Amino acid sequence: MATGRVNPHFKLEDQGIEGLGNVYYNYLEPSLIEAALKRGEGTLGQGGTFLVTTGKYTGRSPKDKHVVKTPSVADKIWWENNAAMSPEGFEALHADMLEHMKGKDYFVQDLIGGADPAYSINVRVVSELAWHNLFIRHLLRRPDREALNDYVADFTIINCPSFKADPEKHDCRSDTVIALNFDKKLILIGGTEYAGENKKSVFTLLNYMLPEKGVMPMHCSANHAKGNPVDTAIFFGLSGTGKTTLSADPSRVLIGDDEHGWSDRGTFNFEGGCYAKTINLSAEAEPEIYATCSMFGTVIENMVYDEETLELDFEDSSLTQNMRCAYPLEYISNASPSALGGHPKNIILLTCDAYGVLPPIARLTPAQAMYHFLSGFTSKTPGTERGVLEPLPTFSTCFGAPFMPRRPEEYGKLLQDKIAKHGATCWLVNTGWTGGAFGTGSRMPIRATRALLTAALDGSLNEAEFRKDANFGFEVPVSVPGVADVLLDPRRTWEDEAAYDAQAAKLVGMFSENFEQYLPYIDEDVKAAAIG
Ligand SMILES: Nc1ncnc2c1ncn2[C@@H]1O[C@H](COP(=O)(O)OP(=O)(O)O)[C@@H](O)[C@H]1O
Ligand SMILES: C=C(OP(=O)(O)O)C(=O)O
Ligand SMILES: [Mn+2]
Numbered sequence: 001m002a003t004g005r006v007n008p009h010f011k012l013e014d015q016g017i018e019g020l021g022n023v024y025y026n027y028l029e030p031s032l033i034e035a036a037l038k039r040g041e042g043t044l045g046q047g048g049t050f051l052v053t054t055g056k057y058t059g060r061s062p063k064d065k066h067v068v069k070t071p072s073v074a075d076k077i078w079w080e081n082n083a084a085m086s087p088e089g090f091e092a093l094h095a096d097m098l099e100h101m102k103g104k105d106y107f108v109q110d111l112i113g114g115a116d117p118a119y120s121i122n123v124r125v126v127s128e129l130a131w132h133n134l135f136i137r138h139l140l141r142r143p144d145r146e147a148l149n150d151y152v153a154d155f156t157i158i159n160c161p162s163f164k165a166d167p168e169k170h171d172c173r174s175d176t177v178i179a180l181n182f183d184k185k186l187i188l189i190g191g192t193e194y195a196g197e198n199k200k201s202v203f204t205l206l207n208y209m210l211p212e213k214g215v216m217p218m219h220c221s222a223n224h225a226k227g228n229p230v231d232t233a234i235f236f237g238l239s240g241t242g243k244t245t246l247s248a249d250p251s252r253v254l255i256g257d258d259e260h261g262w263s264d265r266g267t268f269n270f271e272g273g274c275y276a277k278t279i280n281l282s283a284e285a286e287p288e289i290y291a292t293c294s295m296f297g298t299v300i301e302n303m304v305y306d307e308e309t310l311e312l313d314f315e316d317s318s319l320t321q322n323m324r325c326a327y328p329l330e331y332i333s334n335a336s337p338s339a340l341g342g343h344p345k346n347i348i349l350l351t352c353d354a355y356g357v358l359p360p361i362a363r364l365t366p367a368q369a370m371y372h373f374l375s376g377f378t379s380k381t382p383g384t385e386r387g388v389l390e391p392l393p394t395f396s397t398c399f400g401a402p403f404m405p406r407r408p409e410e411y412g413k414l415l416q417d418k419i420a421k422h423g424a425t426c427w428l429v430n431t432g433w434t435g436g437a438f439g440t441g442s443r444m445p446i447r448a449t450r451a452l453l454t455a456a457l458d459g460s461l462n463e464a465e466f467r468k469d470a471n472f473g474f475e476v477p478v479s480v481p482g483v484a485d486v487l488l489d490p491r492r493t494w495e496d497e498a499a500y501d502a503q504a505a506k507l508v509g510m511f512s513e514n515f516e517q518y519l520p521y522i523d524e525d526v527k528a529a530a531i532g
Contacts, residue, residue: 004108005148012108012126015156019102026110026148029134029297035107036130046310047294049325051303052131054193057176058302058320059383060200061192062402064176070183076208078407085179089171090188093179096170097188100163107133110151111140113202115339116268119215119261123202124153128160135195135299138328140202141272141339155185155205159198163190180405182208195301195326196384199275200403203259206270208405216262216414219400221247222255222269224341225457226334229253232267232341233457234260235429236373236399237350240381242431244276245446246350246453248288254335262344262418269339273328277381278303279321281314285446288334292327299326322383343422346457348429349399354379354391356433356441357504359490360483361452362474363466366419367529369426373398374412374518374526375511379432391438395514409521416523427456428474435493437503451482471504472531508532 002011004025012023024035033050036042042052066085067077077084085093107127114120123140127133143151164175172179176191178201187201207217218236221243225231232255237243244257256269257276276289278300283290292298293312301324304316317323329335349372351358364372376399379391385402397408404411419426431449435441455461466475479485486492494500512532519527 005145006108006110007149007151010152012106017098017101017126021103021105024105024107024130027107027133029137032107032130032134032137033297036134039130041129041131043310045300045305045312048296049294049298049300050131050134051300051305051310053302053319054195057192057194057386059194059322059386059388060196060402061176061178061194062385064173065178065402066172066180067405068179068181068183070181073182077405081401082405083173086171089169090179090181090184093165093170093172093177093188094186096166097158097160097163097190101128101160104128109133109137109140110143110148110153111136112143113140113206113270114261114268115141115270116261116263116265118265119210119213119263119268121154121206121209122151124156125198126156126158128162129193131299132159132195132198134297135326136198138273138297138299138326139199139271139275155187157187157189157198157201159189161191161193165190180204195299196275196324199271203270204403204405206259206261207403210261211406211410211414214263214414216411216418218260218262219258219398219403220260221257222260222267222341222344223247223249223252224255224336226251226253229266229340230342230345232344233346233348234267234344235348235350238352238376238378238380238396238399239384240277241350241352241378241399242449243350244274244289245286246449248286248332249450249453250288250334251454252334252457254329254332255339255341256329266343267341269329271329272339273326274332275324275326278312278314278323278325279317288332289325292331293325295327295331297327298331301326320383321381343418344424347419347424347426348453348456349373349427351378351428351430352381352391352432353377353430354393354432354438355503355507356435356437356494357490357500357507358428358430358432358472359469359476360430360434360444360448360487361456361461362428362469362472362476364426364428364474365529366416366426367525368474369419370412370416370522370526371515371529371531372428373415374408374522375515376401377511391432409518412522425462429453434487434490436495441493448483448487452480455480471508473529
């Protein structure tokens with residue numbers, strides 16, 4: 001039986017997906033919650049939130065993510081960073097997954113990736129779990145109801161957590177699999193319930209497609225000044241560095257918290273919702289995000305709560321440090337209804353430096369920005385990837401290596417040209433450690449980061465006095481209102497300045513060694529900006 005609203009000429013059967021039990025097309029939030037409750041997938045929480053746990057996997061499985069090596073994509077993919085799957089393996093996986101799905105109920109959402117209609121794609125998501133369908137309905141962009149009557153998908157995702165892949169048969173690594181077939185326009189996910197795989201698959205797909213249209217896809221959040229989209233800021237950063245937290249600034253308009261494109265028309269969110277970390281989330285420091293945790297339909301993933309009162313425990317990370325809430329953009333009161341912005345006036349590169357070496361803010365020349373964009377120095381946050389248990393320093397190129405199917409220089413070149421064309425000011429912001437490395441020092445106070453960003457974005461920081469950093473060559477402000485001077489000079493925050501110097505020298509060496517791989521591909525000015 002099929003219920004709900006769907007294009008009668010584009011049902012699952014028209015895509016070769018047959019023999020299922022009930023199929024629920026484009027259910028709205030209340031019906032999805034009702035279905036999920038009936039199926040025992042989770043619990044109704046305070047305010048009508050939906051509380052779920054995801055079992056074994058509470059973070060992404062990057063090593064189990066594969067790109068199918070079909071002839072038409074073979075010379076476009078950065079294979080050193082993307083595990084290949086043979087077309088034969090994928091065919092077997094597809095056939096076995098369709099067989100496994102037979103007789104079971106499925107939920108279908110017909111959604112859109114990309115707020116700018118000139119570059120958007122239609123993504124159909126077929127979910128085994130009703131709550132996954134609710135999650136992706138929050139996260140992607142929802143077409144008008146009427147438009148569903150003739151909706152046809154450009155890409156389809158099938159997410160079936162109960163399916164276990166077979167490495168022998170399916171050319172994968174374990175029983176968990178995320179397989180992207182750009183040729184077949186199909187993404188298959190099996191063996192994991194972590195909801196983030198849904199949205200990051202769409203991101204990876206757009207990262208593959210958009211460069212050929214001259215659009216720079218970016219792992220960044222974005223906001224703009226009130227009443228002035230021309231004054232747009234973007235915040236690049238790997239998971240856990242502060243994209244979501246810092247873009248939800250009540251004095252500005254939120255465009256989006258995670259994935260954006262930059263075209264000749266300006267910036268646009270890929271998504272229609274946010275996926276925020278809730279570990280230690282405080283009503284004082286992050287009131288807008290905190291408030292979504294008691295709003296109707298917000299999906300609350302892997303949080304511990306009181307069985308009797310259903311009160312959430314933001315401090316208890318016993319299930320995972322990667323506990324999350326997912327909600328539509330409009331749950332943030334200052335979110336942009338269009339999710340569109342202008343050409344970025346400021347570009348922030350967020351880094352979470354677990355060594356405590358980098359200053360809380362530095363101004364970069366365009367060449368330095370390119371150097372840091374390609375380097376992507378930061379830390380992996382505990383829990384976002386399986387097996388990462390404490391902040392793990394890493395060079396994650398484009399501040400999002402796990403999501404980049406193409407070579408980094410391709411993204412770098414696009415960004416470089418756009419920065420040059422539109423004259424953006426670039427900043428490096430360390431939201432990581434100060435007063436010592438992880439284990440000794442402490443995390444940069446959010447208050448300080450916010451004050452520095454406010455000064456950068458309102459233009460006042462450009463007027464400050466700057467010193468040139470001896471290790472990294474970029475400019476660091478000496479004094480900023482609302483921030484203790486000592487914080488601006490990380491060396492002075494360490495008890496032992498010689499230890500700082502040693503750690504800084506080590507980091508400079510790491511940058512230099514890591515950057516060697518990019519030297520053959522980059523312009524002279526970026527080479528001149530290289531460190532070490
Ligand atoms: N100075 C800081 N700036 C930003 N976030 C911080 C800072 N200090 C601590 N945090 C915490 O770090 C986490 C950043 O996560 P989030 O904003 O979700 O990152 P992302 O969206 O990039 O994955 C939040 O839990 C936030 O409370
Ligand atoms: C959802 C994720 O990322 P982010 O923290 O950037 O939202 C993730 O890495 O699984
Ligand atoms: Mn985020």
